[in-house]
Amino acid sequence: MLDFPRWKIWMTLATLLVGTLFAVPNFFPAETVANWPAFVPRQQMNLGLDLRGGSHILLEADASDVRKSRLETLEEIARTELRQADDGAIPFLDMSMRDGAISFTVRNPTDVDRAVEAMRAISRPVGQLSATRDVDVSVVDGNRVVLRPTDAGIAAETDAAMKQAVEVIRRRIDELGTREPTIIRQGDTRIVVQVPGLQNPEALKSLLGKTAKLEFRLVDVDADPAQVAQGRAPPGSQVLPMVEGGAIAVKRRVLISGDQLVDSQPTFQDGMPVVSFRFDSVGGKRFAKATQENTGKPFAIVLDGKVISAPRINEPILGGSGIISGNFTTESANELAILLRSGKLPVALKVIEERTIGPDLGADSIRAGTLAAIVATIAVATLMIVTYGRFGVYACIALVLNVILILGVMSGIGATLTLPGIAGLVLTIGAAVDANVLINERIREEQRKGRNVFNSVDTGFREATRTIWDANSLNIIVAIIMFIFGTGPIKGFAVVLSIGIATSVFTNVTVVRLMVSNWLVRTRPTALHI
Amino acid sequence: MPMKFVPDNTNIPFVSFRFIAFGLTLLLTLGSLALLATRGLNLGVDFRGGLTIESEFKTAPKLDELRSQMDELGVGQSALTEFGSPRNILIRLPLPEPQGDDAAVQKVVAKVSSELKDNYPGVTIRRVESVSGKVSGELIQKGITAVLLSMLAVAVFTWFRFEWYFGISTVVALIHDIIVTLGFFALTQLEFDLNVIAAILTIVGYSLNDKVVIDDRIRENMRKFRKMDMGSLIDQSVNETLPRTVMTTVTILIALLVLLFLGPDVIFGFTAAMVLGIFVGTYSSVFVSSSLLLTMGVTPDKAAADAIRGEGTAEERAKARKAAERGRV
Numbered sequence: 123m124l125d126f127p128r129w130k131i132w133m134t135l136a137t138l139l140v141g142t143l144f145a146v147p148n149f150f151p152a153e154t155v156a157n158w159p160a161f162v163p164r165q166q167m168n169l170g171l172d173l174r175g176g177s178h179i180l181l182e183a184d185a186s187d188v189r190k191s192r193l194e195t196l197e198e199i200a201r202t203e204l205r206q207a208d209d210g211a212i213p214f215l216d217m218s219m220r221d222g223a224i225s226f227t228v229r230n231p232t233d234v235d236r237a238v239e240a241m242r243a244i245s246r247p248v249g250q251l252s253a254t255r256d257v258d259v260s261v262v263d264g265n266r267v268v269l270r271p272t273d274a275g276i277a278a279e280t281d282a283a284m285k286q287a288v289e290v291i292r293r294r295i296d297e298l299g300t301r302e303p304t305i306i307r308q309g310d311t312r313i314v315v316q317v318p319g320l321q322n323p324e325a326l327k328s329l330l331g332k333t334a335k336l337e338f339r340l341v342d343v344d345a346d347p348a349q350v351a352q353g354r355a356p357p358g359s360q361v362l363p364m365v366e367g368g369a370i371a372v373k374r375r376v377l378i379s380g381d382q383l384v385d386s387q388p389t390f391q392d393g394m395p396v397v398s399f400r401f402d403s404v405g406g407k408r409f410a411k412a413t414q415e416n417t418g419k420p421f422a423i424v425l426d427g428k429v430i431s432a433p434r435i436n437e438p439i440l441g442g443s444g445i446i447s448g449n450f451t452t453e454s455a456n457e458l459a460i461l462l463r464s465g466k467l468p469v470a471l472k473v474i475e476e477r478t479i480g481p482d483l484g485a486d487s488i489r490a491g492t493l494a495a496i497v498a499t500i501a502v503a504t505l506m507i508v509t510y511g512r513f514g515v516y517a518c519i520a521l522v523l524n525v526i527l528i529l530g531v532m533s534g535i536g537a538t539l540t541l542p543g544i545a546g547l548v549l550t551i552g553a554a555v556d557a558n559v560l561i562n563e564r565i566r567e568e569q570r571k572g573r574n575v576f577n578s579v580d581t582g583f584r585e586a587t588r589t590i591w592d593a594n595s596l597n598i599i600v601a602i603i604m605f606i607f608g609t610g611p612i613k614g615f616a617v618v619l620s621i622g623i624a625t626s627v628f629t630n631v632t633v634v635r636l637m638v639s640n641w642l643v644r645t646r647p648t649a650l651h652i
Numbered sequence: 653m654p655m656k657f658v659p660d661n662t663n664i665p666f667v668s669f670r671f672i673a674f675g676l677t678l679l680l681t682l683g684s685l686a687l688l689a690t691r692g693l694n695l696g697v698d699f700r701g702g703l704t705i706e707s708e709f710k711t712a713p714k715l716d717e718l719r720s721q722m723d724e725l726g727v728g729q730s731a732l733t734e735f736g737s738p739r740n741i742l743i744r745l746p747l748p749e750p751q752g753d754d755a756a757v758q759k760v761v762a763k764v765s766s767e768l769k770d771n772y773p774g775v776t777i778r779r780v781e782s783v784s785g786k787v788s789g790e791l792i793q794k795g796i797t798a799v800l801l802s803m804l805a806v807a808v809f810t811w812f813r814f815e816w817y818f819g820i821s822t823v824v825a826l827i828h829d830i831i832v833t834l835g836f837f838a839l840t841q842l843e844f845d846l847n848v849i850a851a852i853l854t855i856v857g858y859s860l861n862d863k864v865v866i867d868d869r870i871r872e873n874m875r876k877f878r879k880m881d882m883g884s885l886i887d888q889s890v891n892e893t894l895p896r897t898v899m900t901t902v903t904i905l906i907a908l909l910v911l912l913f914l915g916p917d918v919i920f921g922f923t924a925a926m927v928l929g930i931f932v933g934t935y936s937s938v939f940v941s942s943s944l945l946l947t948m949g950v951t952p953d954k955a956a957a958d959a960i961r962g963e964g965t966a967e968e969r970a971k972a973r974k975a976a977e978r979g980r981v
Contacts, residue, residue: 172918180787323780324758473757474784483706483778487916494915498907505903508655542847545911545919549854549926552907556861556900563896570660585872593864596809600802600857604850607798609791612850619854 124580124639134636137628138523144530167532170540170614173488175481176318177326178610181471183287183311188280188469189222192271196257197224199244200269207240223270231265241269248274280310283468288313293464294329313471323478325457333426333470334461336380338412341420341432345371362422364429366449372422372429377412378405386462388455389445395455396447399462406442414438423448425458477610491544498551499525506555510562511651516637517558520629524554527625528618537621540614550622556593557630560586566652575650576642583635590631594623657902658895666890667883670943677940681828684835691838696845697744699792701785703757705743705764710774712738725767727760733843736917740778747782757782795849799830802856810867817950818867822860825941829859832932833925842921851925858904859933862897863941869893870942874952882951886942894938901934 144163147155155164171178197219204212204226212233217226228237238259245257256275260268271279288307295303295317304316317326342359355361355371363369382405389398401409413435422432423446430448450458503521506514528547532539565582573581598620605616641647697704715732718741722730728746735742743764748756761780768775783791803823811819833852837844869889877885908930912923 182786324762327758473782475782475787476757477781478779480776480778482708482776483918487918490914490916494911497914498910501906501910502903505906509657509899541916541918542850542922545915545922548907548911548915549904552904553858553861553900555903556896559896559899559903560865563893563899566660566895567892589865589868592813592868593861595813596806596860596864597857599805599809600853600860603798603802603805604853607794607801608850609794609846612846615847615850615854619857 124576124583124635124642126636126639131636134632138527138633141523141527141530141625144534145526148529148533163533165533165536167529168536168538169484169488170538170543170611171316171318171477171484172479172541172611173484173539173544174318175479175484176316177323177479178475178477179315179317179327179330179473180308180475181291181313181315181330182474183280183284183313183469183471185276185280185311188283189271189276191469192276192279193219193222193224196244196269196271200224200226200241203240203244204237207236209236212237212240223268225262225266225268228265228267234261234265234267237267241267246275248272248278277310280469284311284313286468287471290465290467291315291330294460295326297460297464298326298329300326312474319481325453327473327476328457329460330471331473332461332467334380334464334466335426336383336462336466337424338377338379338409339375339422339424340373340377340416341422342371342373343420362424362427362429364432365425370422370429370432372424372432377416377421378408380462380466381405382408383462383465386459388452388459391445391447394447395450395452396445397450397455397458397462398443398445400443403442409442409444410438410440413440487541487544491541491548495525495544495548495551498548502551502555506558510558512641513558513562513565513638513652516634517555517562517630519637520558520626520634521551521555523633524622524626524629525551527629528621531621531625532618537617538614539618540611542611542615543618546615546618546622550619550626554622554626554630557586557590557626558634560589561631561634562652565650569650569652575647578650579638579642583631583638587631590627594627597623656895658898662891662894663887664891664894665887666939667887667943667946669939670946673939673943674947677828677936680832680835684831684838687835687838688831691841693834693837693844694841696843697781697783697788698846699788699795699844701783701788702747703745703760704779704781705745705761705777706735706779707741707743707768708776708778709739709741709772713741713772715741721767721771722764725763727763736920740917747784791846795846798849799852799856802853803827806856806860810864814867814871817945817948818871820948821941821944822863822867824944825863825936826856826859828936828940829855829929829932833929836928837921837925840924842924845921847919847922848925851922851929854926855929855933858930859937861900862934862937865896866890866893866937866942870945878952880952882946885952886946890938890942897934897938901930904930 144165146162147158147164147166152166155166158164197217201217204214213229214226214237215229217224228234238261241257241259245255245259248254248256254272254274256272256278258270258272260270262268284307288305291313292303292305295305295315300317300319302318304314306314308314315326315330317323342356345356345359349355350361350369350371353361353369358375359371359373361369361371378401380399382401383399384402384405386397386399389396400406417435417438420432420434422429424430430446433447446458499521503514503518506517506521508514510517525547528550531537561582564586565578568578568581571578601616601620601623605613605620608616715734719730719732722732722743722745727748731744733742733744734740745760745764748760761777765777768777803826806826807819807823810822830852833855837848866889869892870886873880873885873889880888905927908923908927912920912927915923
């Protein structure tokens, strides 16, 4: 156990050196480190949100929402396809959306085959190799055609929607000018957003929670105001709430939607905050056509199912740009402009978990955690030296090296230090010396049995090492389980714990053994004070 | 000359205390279960869902006044707790229905924050956490899975590395450790949150350390002293490892106590759980899990026979066979 080949000594020293190099940047301010030459490690440990302050927001998409909007588009496409079928329009009746499917009755039984053919043509294959299609077409009762989106189709649709949602959220957050946001897809229908050091988390959440689906629709001027007040609208229209209160009947048909917007800015008109917008060339042409055909009629600007305003179209708007006025403040105009610029979310997202930590609290935690780590190190070191003398000093050197190595490994792999992570570090300080306690107590025992110095040290290390491996393997297993099932801060705790277990076996067993064997070989002591 | 906390060659008859220890263990376990059933755990927002607002006041507010001010806002039943100092107050509120409506949550936060600012100039909001019922349900499920899985992993590992009866005695003691820790939380009504689950898993880890060290020594001695009476063998093993048990417990306790008194308030419950867990774990290692081996009827002879028959690794089987041959001569 005690003879060290030369290569092993060098390997050990090299490991310590590399670990230390990686740990060093953490002891300097970020600005200083940025100026260091590129060949030295410059990466600092990431601090978790609980230490630097910031917001953690978990968003969830409603999967049924995806299904619903898929059905709506499907209905629209089905109507168009039936009207424009190859050998003349196919007359149909009673198109309806029920139980997660679209169905309609073909008026002439002879047309059923053609209708099915046309409907099959709108379904698309899911994935490149599979034979599954996104819509299942079947016929019931002889002439009723049922279009049912398949689960695989919905899953693919959801996946695409989530990918797009991540992009939209990224654009919205970038607009706020925040530093280093983390936006990660989690599972099938969730997105985690983490924004460190945010001064105004409300603005962020308000941006995330909105779908920003903008539509221009005609106001149904023929609707009876009394009926509208009761929430009833004529066929082809619906009653929508107004942002400033009240309700209004608008046509179901969307003249033009916000998808074709290329820009939007907050601005002022007659001293009031308004939002300007500009369409792309296709959208601009459609907007021009729509305003030309409906000059003199009021149209509603609908955002997420609420009517912002319903101005009259005084003249055709040909330039492809316009202005939305409403009861805006400077902030709300700015927010709407950001929402319109970054595009609508393909699916509505709900905030299901939110944690916002003020920067003061994080700073307090770091201060308290660092103090605890230092005091714990000093206290444990004193106790070890008092109890084991020279061997205690070795343990203390190992203890300090261990802390440095943990910091080095954390920086090297880009792990995140959280508050429980600091606790894990302090705990490791107390627990890592267990290896030395085991070894030293065993050496004491062997001494009492009357073995000579070399023999008892050798046996002590050998017998204790087995126990140390058993105990640490078990601890690593528990730490890994904690990492897999833990969330957020607990993961941070598990990371520090696992790294600490691994590095402590190296520093408190291997490095201490190296120091002990070096001392024994050099001085050849005849008695051991332990 | 270095000092010693535990004198050399102690000879404490741990095994003979076993009936008292088993009785105490049973009492502690049942007591904890009763506390859990009657008082229950003071679940934090992580597990119950809801809204938590931590605020720091310039001077300590009167909790009664603050409570009635909160209740007047009409945002649901509030629960106030001091957090670390009388100036730091944790306000817990139910989430507005339907859950997931972030605008509604924001309104509640804004209401509370303006009410606080009106009544207590200089107050700051340090932390806001809102967890919906859906997420909290998942967190509970994940927490329980983590604890159960780690127990299973421990049992399997100890079974492979040692013998099955070490696995049983260890897991029985661990279950006791966990239940007593939960009982402590039911008794003190300290907030039970995600961090405490991490603390429990850590307790499992360190309690295991103690048990593995003692089990390791028992196994070693079982091979060395094949004719020894199991009770004395356990006593000898526990006594031999006692200096280590005490020393390690002391070093870990030092680190934890430092953390408890100097560390951040946010992890007070977490650290408190671990301090208690270290005591409970050490107690169950020294008095319970080792003596359980005797109760299960394990003897050095039987262990040797088991080892040869094929439980454990091939290397251990060979070792055991050699040891058995040596013992017979």
